[in-house]
Amino acid sequence: MKLAKYCASFALAAIVFGGLPAAAADITLRFASVANESSTWAPAQETFKREFEARTDGRVEVQIFNNNTLGSNREALELAKxxxxxxxxxxxxxxxxxAPLLNSVIFPYMWKDRETMFKVLDGEIGDQLSDSMNANNMSIIAYWDNGFRHVSNNKGPINKPEDIKGLKLRTLPSSVHVTFFKALGAVPxxxxxxxxxxxxxxGVIDGxxxxxxxVYPYRLFEAQKYxxxxxHVNEPMLIVMSNAARDKLSEEDLKAMEEAIAIATEEERRLNDEKNSELLELLRKxxxxxxxxxxxxxxxRTVAKGIYDEAIADLGEGGQELIDALNEANK
Incomplete structure:
Protein backbone atom coordinates (compact mmCIF):
# COMPACT_ATOMS: atom_id res chain seq x y z
CA MET A 1 0.00 0.00 0.00
CA LYS A 2 2.83 2.42 0.60
CA LEU A 3 3.54 4.20 -2.67
CA ALA A 4 7.13 5.18 -1.97
CA LYS A 5 8.67 1.71 -1.84
CA TYR A 6 7.73 0.98 -5.47
CA CYS A 7 8.70 4.27 -7.11
CA ALA A 8 12.32 3.34 -7.82
CA SER A 9 11.33 0.32 -9.90
CA PHE A 10 8.67 1.99 -12.06
CA ALA A 11 10.89 3.30 -14.84
CA LEU A 12 12.90 0.08 -15.23
CA ALA A 13 9.80 -2.06 -15.08
CA ALA A 14 8.12 0.00 -17.81
CA ILE A 15 11.09 -0.61 -20.10
CA VAL A 16 11.35 -4.30 -19.32
CA PHE A 17 7.67 -5.09 -19.68
CA GLY A 18 6.89 -2.72 -22.52
CA GLY A 19 8.46 -4.85 -25.23
CA LEU A 20 7.27 -8.29 -24.18
CA PRO A 21 4.71 -10.13 -26.31
CA ALA A 22 1.26 -10.74 -24.89
CA ALA A 23 0.49 -14.19 -23.56
CA ALA A 24 -2.81 -15.95 -22.95
CA ALA A 25 -4.21 -15.14 -19.53
CA ASP A 26 -4.05 -17.87 -16.92
CA ILE A 27 -5.97 -15.82 -14.35
CA THR A 28 -8.90 -13.47 -15.01
CA LEU A 29 -9.80 -10.96 -12.31
CA ARG A 30 -13.04 -8.98 -12.30
CA PHE A 31 -13.10 -5.33 -11.19
CA ALA A 32 -16.54 -3.96 -10.23
CA SER A 33 -16.84 -0.18 -10.28
CA VAL A 34 -19.26 2.70 -9.87
CA ALA A 35 -17.11 4.76 -12.28
CA ASN A 36 -18.43 6.19 -15.50
CA GLU A 37 -16.22 7.12 -18.43
CA SER A 38 -15.99 10.81 -17.50
CA SER A 39 -14.83 10.25 -13.91
CA THR A 40 -11.18 10.36 -12.83
CA TRP A 41 -11.52 6.81 -11.57
CA ALA A 42 -12.06 5.29 -15.02
CA PRO A 43 -8.65 6.19 -16.56
CA ALA A 44 -6.86 5.18 -13.36
CA GLN A 45 -8.61 1.81 -13.45
CA GLU A 46 -7.40 1.36 -17.02
CA THR A 47 -3.88 2.24 -15.91
CA PHE A 48 -4.08 -0.41 -13.19
CA LYS A 49 -5.28 -2.97 -15.72
CA ARG A 50 -2.57 -2.10 -18.24
CA GLU A 51 0.28 -2.02 -15.74
CA PHE A 52 -0.79 -5.20 -13.94
CA GLU A 53 -1.21 -7.17 -17.16
CA ALA A 54 2.13 -5.93 -18.50
CA ARG A 55 3.97 -6.86 -15.33
CA THR A 56 2.58 -10.41 -15.46
CA ASP A 57 3.34 -10.80 -19.18
CA GLY A 58 -0.38 -11.21 -19.84
CA ARG A 59 -0.77 -14.17 -17.50
CA VAL A 60 -3.21 -12.08 -15.45
CA GLU A 61 -6.12 -10.32 -17.13
CA VAL A 62 -8.20 -7.63 -15.41
CA GLN A 63 -11.75 -7.16 -16.67
CA ILE A 64 -13.32 -3.83 -15.65
CA PHE A 65 -17.09 -3.45 -15.24
CA ASN A 66 -18.08 0.21 -14.87
CA ASN A 67 -21.42 1.87 -14.16
CA ASN A 68 -22.44 -0.69 -11.53
CA THR A 69 -22.96 -3.35 -14.19
CA LEU A 70 -22.13 -6.09 -11.67
CA GLY A 71 -24.44 -4.57 -9.08
CA SER A 72 -24.59 -1.60 -6.74
CA ASN A 73 -21.64 -0.65 -4.55
CA ARG A 74 -23.13 -2.63 -1.68
CA GLU A 75 -23.82 -5.66 -3.88
CA ALA A 76 -20.31 -5.55 -5.37
CA LEU A 77 -18.74 -5.61 -1.90
CA GLU A 78 -20.86 -8.61 -0.99
CA LEU A 79 -19.64 -10.34 -4.15
CA ALA A 80 -16.05 -9.58 -3.17
CA LYS A 81 -16.66 -10.94 0.32
CA ALA A 99 -15.36 -2.69 8.97
CA PRO A 100 -16.83 -0.19 11.48
CA LEU A 101 -13.39 1.36 12.06
CA LEU A 102 -13.65 2.87 8.58
CA ASN A 103 -16.27 5.29 9.92
CA SER A 104 -13.36 7.17 11.49
CA VAL A 105 -12.16 8.28 8.05
CA ILE A 106 -15.47 10.00 7.31
CA PHE A 107 -16.10 11.76 10.61
CA PRO A 108 -17.45 15.20 9.61
CA TYR A 109 -14.82 17.93 9.61
CA MET A 110 -12.07 15.45 10.48
CA TRP A 111 -9.57 16.22 7.69
CA LYS A 112 -8.00 19.65 7.46
CA ASP A 113 -6.81 18.95 3.89
CA ARG A 114 -6.34 16.11 1.40
CA GLU A 115 -2.56 16.02 1.87
CA THR A 116 -2.95 15.13 5.54
CA MET A 117 -5.55 12.50 4.73
CA PHE A 118 -3.36 10.67 2.24
CA LYS A 119 -0.25 10.93 4.40
CA VAL A 120 -2.20 9.15 7.15
CA LEU A 121 -3.90 6.58 4.91
CA ASP A 122 -0.67 5.65 3.12
CA GLY A 123 0.88 4.75 6.48
CA GLU A 124 0.21 2.47 9.42
CA ILE A 125 -3.34 3.70 9.98
CA GLY A 126 -4.24 2.83 6.41
CA ASP A 127 -2.82 -0.65 6.98
CA GLN A 128 -4.83 -0.99 10.20
CA LEU A 129 -8.04 -0.05 8.38
CA SER A 130 -7.27 -2.53 5.61
CA ASP A 131 -6.68 -5.28 8.15
CA SER A 132 -10.04 -4.53 9.75
CA MET A 133 -11.76 -5.88 6.62
CA ASN A 134 -10.04 -9.27 6.83
CA ALA A 135 -12.82 -10.75 8.94
CA ASN A 136 -15.02 -10.31 5.87
CA ASN A 137 -12.47 -11.77 3.43
CA MET A 138 -11.38 -8.43 1.98
CA SER A 139 -8.59 -5.88 2.23
CA ILE A 140 -7.93 -2.34 0.99
CA ILE A 141 -5.08 -2.06 -1.52
CA ALA A 142 -5.35 1.67 -2.24
CA TYR A 143 -7.06 4.87 -1.18
CA TRP A 144 -8.18 7.07 -4.09
CA ASP A 145 -9.28 10.68 -4.13
CA ASN A 146 -12.87 11.81 -4.24
CA GLY A 147 -12.77 15.34 -2.89
CA PHE A 148 -14.54 17.28 -0.18
CA ARG A 149 -18.29 16.77 -0.18
CA HIS A 150 -20.75 19.67 -0.41
CA VAL A 151 -24.54 19.84 -0.13
CA SER A 152 -26.82 20.39 -3.11
CA ASN A 153 -30.60 20.81 -2.93
CA ASN A 154 -33.64 22.29 -4.62
CA LYS A 155 -34.95 24.45 -1.78
CA GLY A 156 -32.34 27.20 -1.49
CA PRO A 157 -28.69 28.01 -0.77
CA ILE A 158 -27.24 27.14 2.63
CA ASN A 159 -25.92 30.29 4.24
CA LYS A 160 -27.19 29.95 7.80
CA PRO A 161 -27.45 26.83 9.98
CA GLU A 162 -31.25 27.06 9.75
CA ASP A 163 -31.10 26.67 5.96
CA ILE A 164 -30.27 22.98 6.22
CA LYS A 165 -33.06 22.18 8.66
CA GLY A 166 -35.83 20.02 7.27
CA LEU A 167 -33.97 19.17 4.06
CA LYS A 168 -34.41 15.53 3.07
CA LEU A 169 -30.86 14.64 2.01
CA ARG A 170 -29.39 11.47 0.60
CA THR A 171 -26.37 10.70 2.74
CA LEU A 172 -23.71 8.05 2.95
CA PRO A 173 -24.92 4.76 4.45
CA SER A 174 -22.84 5.39 7.56
CA SER A 175 -24.04 5.82 11.13
CA VAL A 176 -21.83 8.84 11.76
CA HIS A 177 -23.26 10.62 8.72
CA VAL A 178 -26.84 9.94 9.68
CA THR A 179 -26.17 11.18 13.23
CA PHE A 180 -24.43 14.33 11.95
CA PHE A 181 -27.18 15.41 9.58
CA LYS A 182 -29.85 14.67 12.16
CA ALA A 183 -27.97 16.89 14.58
CA LEU A 184 -28.01 19.66 11.95
CA GLY A 185 -31.79 19.32 11.70
CA ALA A 186 -31.83 17.71 8.25
CA VAL A 187 -33.64 14.47 7.39
CA PRO A 188 -30.87 12.05 6.36
CA GLY A 203 -38.60 14.53 -5.69
CA VAL A 204 -38.30 11.71 -3.17
CA ILE A 205 -35.44 13.69 -1.61
CA ASP A 206 -34.57 17.39 -1.67
CA GLY A 207 -30.85 17.00 -2.16
CA VAL A 215 -21.92 16.08 -9.18
CA TYR A 216 -20.73 17.14 -12.65
CA PRO A 217 -19.78 13.84 -14.36
CA TYR A 218 -23.01 12.20 -13.18
CA ARG A 219 -24.98 15.34 -14.17
CA LEU A 220 -26.69 15.69 -10.81
CA PHE A 221 -27.06 19.39 -11.63
CA GLU A 222 -29.89 18.45 -13.98
CA ALA A 223 -32.01 17.66 -10.92
CA GLN A 224 -30.52 20.18 -8.46
CA LYS A 225 -30.46 23.97 -8.39
CA TYR A 226 -28.28 24.97 -5.41
CA HIS A 232 -18.03 18.66 5.60
CA VAL A 233 -16.33 15.37 4.65
CA ASN A 234 -13.49 14.20 2.47
CA GLU A 235 -14.44 10.59 1.75
CA PRO A 236 -11.69 8.60 0.01
CA MET A 237 -12.60 5.93 -2.49
CA LEU A 238 -11.30 2.47 -1.65
CA ILE A 239 -9.85 -0.16 -3.95
CA VAL A 240 -10.99 -3.30 -2.19
CA MET A 241 -9.54 -6.71 -3.02
CA SER A 242 -11.14 -10.02 -2.12
CA ASN A 243 -9.01 -12.50 -0.22
CA ALA A 244 -10.04 -15.10 -2.77
CA ALA A 245 -8.34 -13.05 -5.49
CA ARG A 246 -5.22 -12.70 -3.36
CA ASP A 247 -5.11 -16.49 -2.98
CA LYS A 248 -5.08 -16.89 -6.77
CA LEU A 249 -1.87 -14.90 -7.18
CA SER A 250 1.74 -15.89 -6.68
CA GLU A 251 4.14 -13.69 -4.70
CA GLU A 252 5.50 -12.40 -8.00
CA ASP A 253 2.01 -11.54 -9.22
CA LEU A 254 1.14 -9.82 -5.94
CA LYS A 255 4.25 -7.66 -6.26
CA ALA A 256 3.17 -6.78 -9.81
CA MET A 257 -0.29 -5.87 -8.53
CA GLU A 258 1.15 -3.63 -5.81
CA GLU A 259 3.35 -1.82 -8.32
CA ALA A 260 0.42 -1.39 -10.72
CA ILE A 261 -1.98 -0.04 -8.10
CA ALA A 262 0.68 2.38 -6.83
CA ILE A 263 1.06 3.86 -10.32
CA ALA A 264 -2.71 4.05 -10.82
CA THR A 265 -3.20 5.64 -7.40
CA GLU A 266 -0.68 8.38 -8.08
CA GLU A 267 -2.43 9.12 -11.40
CA GLU A 268 -5.94 9.12 -9.93
CA ARG A 269 -5.07 11.47 -7.10
CA ARG A 270 -3.42 13.93 -9.48
CA LEU A 271 -6.32 13.81 -11.95
CA ASN A 272 -8.97 14.21 -9.29
CA ASP A 273 -7.21 17.14 -7.66
CA GLU A 274 -6.97 18.90 -11.01
CA LYS A 275 -10.49 18.07 -12.16
CA ASN A 276 -12.37 18.98 -8.97
CA SER A 277 -11.33 22.62 -9.37
CA GLU A 278 -12.20 22.60 -13.07
CA LEU A 279 -15.55 20.91 -12.51
CA LEU A 280 -16.54 23.34 -9.78
CA GLU A 281 -16.16 26.16 -12.31
CA LEU A 282 -18.31 24.23 -14.79
CA LEU A 283 -20.93 23.69 -12.10
CA ARG A 284 -21.13 27.44 -11.56
CA LYS A 285 -22.60 27.62 -15.08
CA ARG A 301 -18.04 22.01 12.93
CA THR A 302 -19.20 22.48 16.52
CA VAL A 303 -22.20 20.22 15.87
CA ALA A 304 -19.87 17.63 14.33
CA LYS A 305 -17.52 17.62 17.30
CA GLY A 306 -20.56 17.21 19.55
CA ILE A 307 -21.41 13.83 18.03
CA TYR A 308 -17.88 12.41 18.14
CA ASP A 309 -18.30 10.64 21.48
CA GLU A 310 -21.40 8.83 20.26
CA ALA A 311 -19.77 8.01 16.92
CA ILE A 312 -16.58 6.71 18.55
CA ALA A 313 -18.63 4.18 20.48
CA ASP A 314 -19.81 2.72 17.16
CA LEU A 315 -16.25 2.13 15.95
CA GLY A 316 -15.67 -0.79 18.26
CA GLU A 317 -12.37 -1.90 19.77
CA GLY A 318 -9.53 0.52 19.14
CA GLY A 319 -11.87 3.30 18.05
CA GLN A 320 -10.85 5.88 20.65
CA GLU A 321 -7.14 5.34 19.99
CA LEU A 322 -7.71 5.69 16.26
CA ILE A 323 -9.65 8.95 16.59
CA ASP A 324 -6.98 10.30 18.95
CA ALA A 325 -4.34 9.54 16.30
CA LEU A 326 -6.39 11.17 13.55
CA ASN A 327 -7.03 14.27 15.66
CA GLU A 328 -3.30 14.54 16.36
CA ALA A 329 -2.47 14.25 12.63
CA ASN A 330 -4.94 17.02 11.80
CA LYS A 331 -3.66 19.61 14.29
Whole structure:
Protein backbone atom coordinates (compact mmCIF):
# COMPACT_ATOMS: atom_id res chain seq x y z
CA MET A 1 0.00 0.00 0.00
CA LYS A 2 2.83 2.42 0.60
CA LEU A 3 3.54 4.20 -2.67
CA ALA A 4 7.13 5.18 -1.97
CA LYS A 5 8.67 1.71 -1.84
CA TYR A 6 7.73 0.98 -5.47
CA CYS A 7 8.70 4.27 -7.11
CA ALA A 8 12.32 3.34 -7.82
CA SER A 9 11.33 0.32 -9.90
CA PHE A 10 8.67 1.99 -12.06
CA ALA A 11 10.89 3.30 -14.84
CA LEU A 12 12.90 0.08 -15.23
CA ALA A 13 9.80 -2.06 -15.08
CA ALA A 14 8.12 0.00 -17.81
CA ILE A 15 11.09 -0.61 -20.10
CA VAL A 16 11.35 -4.30 -19.32
CA PHE A 17 7.67 -5.09 -19.68
CA GLY A 18 6.89 -2.72 -22.52
CA GLY A 19 8.46 -4.85 -25.23
CA LEU A 20 7.27 -8.29 -24.18
CA PRO A 21 4.71 -10.13 -26.31
CA ALA A 22 1.26 -10.74 -24.89
CA ALA A 23 0.49 -14.19 -23.56
CA ALA A 24 -2.81 -15.95 -22.95
CA ALA A 25 -4.21 -15.14 -19.53
CA ASP A 26 -4.05 -17.87 -16.92
CA ILE A 27 -5.97 -15.82 -14.35
CA THR A 28 -8.90 -13.47 -15.01
CA LEU A 29 -9.80 -10.96 -12.31
CA ARG A 30 -13.04 -8.98 -12.30
CA PHE A 31 -13.10 -5.33 -11.19
CA ALA A 32 -16.54 -3.96 -10.23
CA SER A 33 -16.84 -0.18 -10.28
CA VAL A 34 -19.26 2.70 -9.87
CA ALA A 35 -17.11 4.76 -12.28
CA ASN A 36 -18.43 6.19 -15.50
CA GLU A 37 -16.22 7.12 -18.43
CA SER A 38 -15.99 10.81 -17.50
CA SER A 39 -14.83 10.25 -13.91
CA THR A 40 -11.18 10.36 -12.83
CA TRP A 41 -11.52 6.81 -11.57
CA ALA A 42 -12.06 5.29 -15.02
CA PRO A 43 -8.65 6.19 -16.56
CA ALA A 44 -6.86 5.18 -13.36
CA GLN A 45 -8.61 1.81 -13.45
CA GLU A 46 -7.40 1.36 -17.02
CA THR A 47 -3.88 2.24 -15.91
CA PHE A 48 -4.08 -0.41 -13.19
CA LYS A 49 -5.28 -2.97 -15.72
CA ARG A 50 -2.57 -2.10 -18.24
CA GLU A 51 0.28 -2.02 -15.74
CA PHE A 52 -0.79 -5.20 -13.94
CA GLU A 53 -1.21 -7.17 -17.16
CA ALA A 54 2.13 -5.93 -18.50
CA ARG A 55 3.97 -6.86 -15.33
CA THR A 56 2.58 -10.41 -15.46
CA ASP A 57 3.34 -10.80 -19.18
CA GLY A 58 -0.38 -11.21 -19.84
CA ARG A 59 -0.77 -14.17 -17.50
CA VAL A 60 -3.21 -12.08 -15.45
CA GLU A 61 -6.12 -10.32 -17.13
CA VAL A 62 -8.20 -7.63 -15.41
CA GLN A 63 -11.75 -7.16 -16.67
CA ILE A 64 -13.32 -3.83 -15.65
CA PHE A 65 -17.09 -3.45 -15.24
CA ASN A 66 -18.08 0.21 -14.87
CA ASN A 67 -21.42 1.87 -14.16
CA ASN A 68 -22.44 -0.69 -11.53
CA THR A 69 -22.96 -3.35 -14.19
CA LEU A 70 -22.13 -6.09 -11.67
CA GLY A 71 -24.44 -4.57 -9.08
CA SER A 72 -24.59 -1.60 -6.74
CA ASN A 73 -21.64 -0.65 -4.55
CA ARG A 74 -23.13 -2.63 -1.68
CA GLU A 75 -23.82 -5.66 -3.88
CA ALA A 76 -20.31 -5.55 -5.37
CA LEU A 77 -18.74 -5.61 -1.90
CA GLU A 78 -20.86 -8.61 -0.99
CA LEU A 79 -19.64 -10.34 -4.15
CA ALA A 80 -16.05 -9.58 -3.17
CA LYS A 81 -16.66 -10.94 0.32
CA UNK A 82 -17.89 -14.19 -1.24
CA UNK A 83 -15.05 -14.31 -3.80
CA UNK A 84 -17.28 -13.74 -6.84
CA UNK A 85 -15.63 -10.37 -7.64
CA UNK A 86 -11.92 -9.66 -7.24
CA UNK A 87 -11.68 -5.85 -6.99
CA UNK A 88 -14.24 -3.20 -6.09
CA UNK A 89 -14.04 0.58 -6.34
CA UNK A 90 -16.04 1.49 -3.25
CA UNK A 91 -16.96 4.58 -1.34
CA UNK A 92 -15.78 4.39 2.25
CA UNK A 93 -19.31 4.78 3.59
CA UNK A 94 -20.45 1.58 1.89
CA UNK A 95 -17.56 -0.41 3.32
CA UNK A 96 -18.25 0.59 6.94
CA UNK A 97 -20.78 -2.21 7.35
CA UNK A 98 -17.89 -4.66 6.92
CA ALA A 99 -15.36 -2.69 8.97
CA PRO A 100 -16.83 -0.19 11.48
CA LEU A 101 -13.39 1.36 12.06
CA LEU A 102 -13.65 2.87 8.58
CA ASN A 103 -16.27 5.29 9.92
CA SER A 104 -13.36 7.17 11.49
CA VAL A 105 -12.16 8.28 8.05
CA ILE A 106 -15.47 10.00 7.31
CA PHE A 107 -16.10 11.76 10.61
CA PRO A 108 -17.45 15.20 9.61
CA TYR A 109 -14.82 17.93 9.61
CA MET A 110 -12.07 15.45 10.48
CA TRP A 111 -9.57 16.22 7.69
CA LYS A 112 -8.00 19.65 7.46
CA ASP A 113 -6.81 18.95 3.89
CA ARG A 114 -6.34 16.11 1.40
CA GLU A 115 -2.56 16.02 1.87
CA THR A 116 -2.95 15.13 5.54
CA MET A 117 -5.55 12.50 4.73
CA PHE A 118 -3.36 10.67 2.24
CA LYS A 119 -0.25 10.93 4.40
CA VAL A 120 -2.20 9.15 7.15
CA LEU A 121 -3.90 6.58 4.91
CA ASP A 122 -0.67 5.65 3.12
CA GLY A 123 0.88 4.75 6.48
CA GLU A 124 0.21 2.47 9.42
CA ILE A 125 -3.34 3.70 9.98
CA GLY A 126 -4.24 2.83 6.41
CA ASP A 127 -2.82 -0.65 6.98
CA GLN A 128 -4.83 -0.99 10.20
CA LEU A 129 -8.04 -0.05 8.38
CA SER A 130 -7.27 -2.53 5.61
CA ASP A 131 -6.68 -5.28 8.15
CA SER A 132 -10.04 -4.53 9.75
CA MET A 133 -11.76 -5.88 6.62
CA ASN A 134 -10.04 -9.27 6.83
CA ALA A 135 -12.82 -10.75 8.94
CA ASN A 136 -15.02 -10.31 5.87
CA ASN A 137 -12.47 -11.77 3.43
CA MET A 138 -11.38 -8.43 1.98
CA SER A 139 -8.59 -5.88 2.23
CA ILE A 140 -7.93 -2.34 0.99
CA ILE A 141 -5.08 -2.06 -1.52
CA ALA A 142 -5.35 1.67 -2.24
CA TYR A 143 -7.06 4.87 -1.18
CA TRP A 144 -8.18 7.07 -4.09
CA ASP A 145 -9.28 10.68 -4.13
CA ASN A 146 -12.87 11.81 -4.24
CA GLY A 147 -12.77 15.34 -2.89
CA PHE A 148 -14.54 17.28 -0.18
CA ARG A 149 -18.29 16.77 -0.18
CA HIS A 150 -20.75 19.67 -0.41
CA VAL A 151 -24.54 19.84 -0.13
CA SER A 152 -26.82 20.39 -3.11
CA ASN A 153 -30.60 20.81 -2.93
CA ASN A 154 -33.64 22.29 -4.62
CA LYS A 155 -34.95 24.45 -1.78
CA GLY A 156 -32.34 27.20 -1.49
CA PRO A 157 -28.69 28.01 -0.77
CA ILE A 158 -27.24 27.14 2.63
CA ASN A 159 -25.92 30.29 4.24
CA LYS A 160 -27.19 29.95 7.80
CA PRO A 161 -27.45 26.83 9.98
CA GLU A 162 -31.25 27.06 9.75
CA ASP A 163 -31.10 26.67 5.96
CA ILE A 164 -30.27 22.98 6.22
CA LYS A 165 -33.06 22.18 8.66
CA GLY A 166 -35.83 20.02 7.27
CA LEU A 167 -33.97 19.17 4.06
CA LYS A 168 -34.41 15.53 3.07
CA LEU A 169 -30.86 14.64 2.01
CA ARG A 170 -29.39 11.47 0.60
CA THR A 171 -26.37 10.70 2.74
CA LEU A 172 -23.71 8.05 2.95
CA PRO A 173 -24.92 4.76 4.45
CA SER A 174 -22.84 5.39 7.56
CA SER A 175 -24.04 5.82 11.13
CA VAL A 176 -21.83 8.84 11.76
CA HIS A 177 -23.26 10.62 8.72
CA VAL A 178 -26.84 9.94 9.68
CA THR A 179 -26.17 11.18 13.23
CA PHE A 180 -24.43 14.33 11.95
CA PHE A 181 -27.18 15.41 9.58
CA LYS A 182 -29.85 14.67 12.16
CA ALA A 183 -27.97 16.89 14.58
CA LEU A 184 -28.01 19.66 11.95
CA GLY A 185 -31.79 19.32 11.70
CA ALA A 186 -31.83 17.71 8.25
CA VAL A 187 -33.64 14.47 7.39
CA PRO A 188 -30.87 12.05 6.36
CA UNK A 189 -31.90 9.39 3.86
CA UNK A 190 -29.15 6.82 3.24
CA UNK A 191 -29.35 5.10 -0.13
CA UNK A 192 -27.08 3.57 -2.74
CA UNK A 193 -25.66 5.83 -5.44
CA UNK A 194 -27.55 3.95 -8.15
CA UNK A 195 -30.81 5.07 -6.49
CA UNK A 196 -29.78 8.70 -6.16
CA UNK A 197 -30.62 10.14 -9.58
CA UNK A 198 -34.16 8.67 -9.76
CA UNK A 199 -34.82 9.85 -6.19
CA UNK A 200 -33.76 13.40 -7.10
CA UNK A 201 -35.75 13.41 -10.33
CA UNK A 202 -38.88 12.15 -8.64
CA GLY A 203 -38.60 14.53 -5.69
CA VAL A 204 -38.30 11.71 -3.17
CA ILE A 205 -35.44 13.69 -1.61
CA ASP A 206 -34.57 17.39 -1.67
CA GLY A 207 -30.85 17.00 -2.16
CA UNK A 208 -27.62 15.13 -1.62
CA UNK A 209 -23.95 15.70 -0.76
CA UNK A 210 -21.04 14.91 -3.06
CA UNK A 211 -17.86 16.52 -4.42
CA UNK A 212 -17.73 18.27 -7.82
CA UNK A 213 -16.03 15.18 -9.26
CA UNK A 214 -19.31 13.33 -8.77
CA VAL A 215 -21.92 16.08 -9.18
CA TYR A 216 -20.73 17.14 -12.65
CA PRO A 217 -19.78 13.84 -14.36
CA TYR A 218 -23.01 12.20 -13.18
CA ARG A 219 -24.98 15.34 -14.17
CA LEU A 220 -26.69 15.69 -10.81
CA PHE A 221 -27.06 19.39 -11.63
CA GLU A 222 -29.89 18.45 -13.98
CA ALA A 223 -32.01 17.66 -10.92
CA GLN A 224 -30.52 20.18 -8.46
CA LYS A 225 -30.46 23.97 -8.39
CA TYR A 226 -28.28 24.97 -5.41
CA UNK A 227 -24.77 23.80 -4.45
CA UNK A 228 -23.41 25.05 -1.13
CA UNK A 229 -19.73 24.52 -0.36
CA UNK A 230 -20.00 22.98 3.09
CA UNK A 231 -16.83 20.85 2.75
CA HIS A 232 -18.03 18.66 5.60
CA VAL A 233 -16.33 15.37 4.65
CA ASN A 234 -13.49 14.20 2.47
CA GLU A 235 -14.44 10.59 1.75
CA PRO A 236 -11.69 8.60 0.01
CA MET A 237 -12.60 5.93 -2.49
CA LEU A 238 -11.30 2.47 -1.65
CA ILE A 239 -9.85 -0.16 -3.95
CA VAL A 240 -10.99 -3.30 -2.19
CA MET A 241 -9.54 -6.71 -3.02
CA SER A 242 -11.14 -10.02 -2.12
CA ASN A 243 -9.01 -12.50 -0.22
CA ALA A 244 -10.04 -15.10 -2.77
CA ALA A 245 -8.34 -13.05 -5.49
CA ARG A 246 -5.22 -12.70 -3.36
CA ASP A 247 -5.11 -16.49 -2.98
CA LYS A 248 -5.08 -16.89 -6.77
CA LEU A 249 -1.87 -14.90 -7.18
CA SER A 250 1.74 -15.89 -6.68
CA GLU A 251 4.14 -13.69 -4.70
CA GLU A 252 5.50 -12.40 -8.00
CA ASP A 253 2.01 -11.54 -9.22
CA LEU A 254 1.14 -9.82 -5.94
CA LYS A 255 4.25 -7.66 -6.26
CA ALA A 256 3.17 -6.78 -9.81
CA MET A 257 -0.29 -5.87 -8.53
CA GLU A 258 1.15 -3.63 -5.81
CA GLU A 259 3.35 -1.82 -8.32
CA ALA A 260 0.42 -1.39 -10.72
CA ILE A 261 -1.98 -0.04 -8.10
CA ALA A 262 0.68 2.38 -6.83
CA ILE A 263 1.06 3.86 -10.32
CA ALA A 264 -2.71 4.05 -10.82
CA THR A 265 -3.20 5.64 -7.40
CA GLU A 266 -0.68 8.38 -8.08
CA GLU A 267 -2.43 9.12 -11.40
CA GLU A 268 -5.94 9.12 -9.93
CA ARG A 269 -5.07 11.47 -7.10
CA ARG A 270 -3.42 13.93 -9.48
CA LEU A 271 -6.32 13.81 -11.95
CA ASN A 272 -8.97 14.21 -9.29
CA ASP A 273 -7.21 17.14 -7.66
CA GLU A 274 -6.97 18.90 -11.01
CA LYS A 275 -10.49 18.07 -12.16
CA ASN A 276 -12.37 18.98 -8.97
CA SER A 277 -11.33 22.62 -9.37
CA GLU A 278 -12.20 22.60 -13.07
CA LEU A 279 -15.55 20.91 -12.51
CA LEU A 280 -16.54 23.34 -9.78
CA GLU A 281 -16.16 26.16 -12.31
CA LEU A 282 -18.31 24.23 -14.79
CA LEU A 283 -20.93 23.69 -12.10
CA ARG A 284 -21.13 27.44 -11.56
CA LYS A 285 -22.60 27.62 -15.08
CA UNK A 286 -25.21 24.98 -14.31
CA UNK A 287 -26.18 25.69 -10.68
CA UNK A 288 -26.23 28.45 -8.13
CA UNK A 289 -22.98 27.77 -6.25
CA UNK A 290 -22.32 29.61 -2.99
CA UNK A 291 -19.50 29.81 -0.47
CA UNK A 292 -20.90 29.02 2.96
CA UNK A 293 -19.98 31.80 5.46
CA UNK A 294 -17.18 30.95 7.88
CA UNK A 295 -19.41 31.45 10.90
CA UNK A 296 -21.87 28.87 9.59
CA UNK A 297 -19.07 26.39 8.89
CA UNK A 298 -17.85 26.88 12.46
CA UNK A 299 -21.32 26.14 13.79
CA UNK A 300 -21.50 22.99 11.65
CA ARG A 301 -18.04 22.01 12.93
CA THR A 302 -19.20 22.48 16.52
CA VAL A 303 -22.20 20.22 15.87
CA ALA A 304 -19.87 17.63 14.33
CA LYS A 305 -17.52 17.62 17.30
CA GLY A 306 -20.56 17.21 19.55
CA ILE A 307 -21.41 13.83 18.03
CA TYR A 308 -17.88 12.41 18.14
CA ASP A 309 -18.30 10.64 21.48
CA GLU A 310 -21.40 8.83 20.26
CA ALA A 311 -19.77 8.01 16.92
CA ILE A 312 -16.58 6.71 18.55
CA ALA A 313 -18.63 4.18 20.48
CA ASP A 314 -19.81 2.72 17.16
CA LEU A 315 -16.25 2.13 15.95
CA GLY A 316 -15.67 -0.79 18.26
CA GLU A 317 -12.37 -1.90 19.77
CA GLY A 318 -9.53 0.52 19.14
CA GLY A 319 -11.87 3.30 18.05
CA GLN A 320 -10.85 5.88 20.65
CA GLU A 321 -7.14 5.34 19.99
CA LEU A 322 -7.71 5.69 16.26
CA ILE A 323 -9.65 8.95 16.59
CA ASP A 324 -6.98 10.30 18.95
CA ALA A 325 -4.34 9.54 16.30
CA LEU A 326 -6.39 11.17 13.55
CA ASN A 327 -7.03 14.27 15.66
CA GLU A 328 -3.30 14.54 16.36
CA ALA A 329 -2.47 14.25 12.63
CA ASN A 330 -4.94 17.02 11.80
CA LYS A 331 -3.66 19.61 14.29
Missing amino acids: NGAVDFVLSGTGHATRY TPMGFSELVPALQQ QENPPGV YSLTG EMEVNEVPDETIEQF
